[in-house]
Amino acid sequence: MPAKLPEDAAKPLEFLARHRLAATPQNYTLAYVALSDPGSPIGRAVAEIIAEGYRIKQDEADHILEAHGTTTFFGAYERKNGELSAHLRHQTIKIGELASSAADATGALARELSEEATTLSGGGADSTSIVARMIEHSLQAQARLTAAMDEVKTLREELEAARNDAQRDELTGLANRRAIDAHLAELAEKGEPRVIALCDIDHFKSVNDRYGHGVGDRVIKLVASTLEDACTAQFVGRWGGEEFIVIMPSSDIAAVIKRLNQARQTLADTKFKLRETDEPMGLISFSGGVALAVGGKQANVTALQQADKALYRAKDEGRNCILSA
Template identity: 60%
Template sequence: MSKIDHKPGADALAFLVDQHLSPTPENYTLAYMALADPGSPIGRMVEAFTSEGFRLRQSDADEIIRLHLTRSVRGAARQDRTQHDALRHQALKLGEAASSAAAATGAFARELSAEAGSFGEGETRTVEIVARMIERSQSTASDLDATASEVAALRLELETARDDAQRDQLTGLGNRRAIDRHLQRLSNKGSPRVVGLCDIDFFKSINDRYGHGVGDRVLKQVASSLSSACAPHFVGRWGGEEFLVVMESDDAAAGVALLDQARADLAKREFKLRENDQPMGQITFSGGVATATGDHADSIAAIHRADAALYRAKAEGRNRICSD
């Protein structure tokens, strides 16, 4: 029996420990494939993130996994979206048909009512037939109106479900899917993008000291502050304690100014524990800004550059904004 080589697996686990990444199946697969084939797309992306001495953050690993290790999942998701869009299209068509039929039937009933008044007394039998037709037409029109209402409710449910699929449940901001689609729309129409990546300073210590319930409330407050300060620009939750702001512009300086104002606004807020009104101290974030002018891949590259700028802001003392 040939000896089993455990070294590749051990190297992958050692890589995860070195990068401070959890040994999840996804992370392990990422590490194993990057080390086994450094020239592969996965290997090259991992090398790009770690070549200058930076650690591979979980958000970076998630992005690589999303791009290269979930094709089958994305294929299934595309099929689900196709089915969803087809269902929505059918609902729209059915709603329009029901509404049109209801209007036509109602109009027919009104015409019959008008004609019935013109029959003479000697035509009683004809009047009775027309009366029954009118009654039946009115009943059908009522049923079609009810059907149209049901279809409208279905359409609303479909739109709500689609919106929920792109919304972060904790903060109410757009999630990774919404961010990706927003950036894709901007690149498709040729608009330049300024992306700003923000990370709450010392967030782990907040969770460790006060618990995840308080941490969640801080995340929601930061999300609200960013949304208000950066309106009308797009703000989404990138993951964990990170948020992404997108400006439809090529002015990086304006992006830095926008995030710096948002940073200052947040620093002025008073955070207190709900249970005993104890002050929590100042909550701040650091940010990195970069610009994209090309296709969607350029947006992803800009996010990576913004992340590198964010690292610099952290290294320089936090509570500041840097640009690439």
């Protein structure tokens, strides 16, 4: 019995069958991206055609791939990430080729069995020999199909890991600027209230100057993890350098300030020492500015500006405090 296709590989094939498109690598790529990332240019173009129950035609599929397949394959990746997009594109096309070859192997096996069955029914060959050959062909096809699907699974995992890595800050593991922008855009599209906080490590330049960038990196990671712990279930990202952002889908500014103050207190209660010499480092703290955004994209821009101004007021008023706009 032929191996069952994994769900990730089977769904695009089902899509192609439903729309009567040939299972070519290019069509498989179209289906895969449309199903796995509906917010991408390819996903939106396909959805627009099939929204009213229409089938997507081959010329429409070709046009979509021609228009979008060489630029942005996944919605989160912009033109400047060409190298990663090319890698994902290569992986996706390869998945399509593997799925197609697996389907071809299954079809070839069916044809071979049919030929053997005809020979057997005609009495023109030794039945034991024919059955043995049928079993051998079946096992070979099964092995090829299993190997192809194992590679599909591996490629899928690599693709997902690449997508995740591209949205994570390498030092802290927090969301990076690309992921932050995407999250803000998503909230703006919904139009729901969200509180935006910008936080900046106090006297960070002096930490770098006195102890070196290695210690500075450890301080950034420490503050990042402290913010993440205090703001559990909320969106925390690295805005850049020693600056962080916290986004909470709510209009409750006080709740965000409370969480940030918890993080400040955790840092204040910890006695930090240099790992190499045991020398006390003194207080590690941060300042923050908080603002409310209500509405679309412009609301994000305004709230970020307001949070930034509040942050610098906090710096001017002595640091190690959180102020609202």
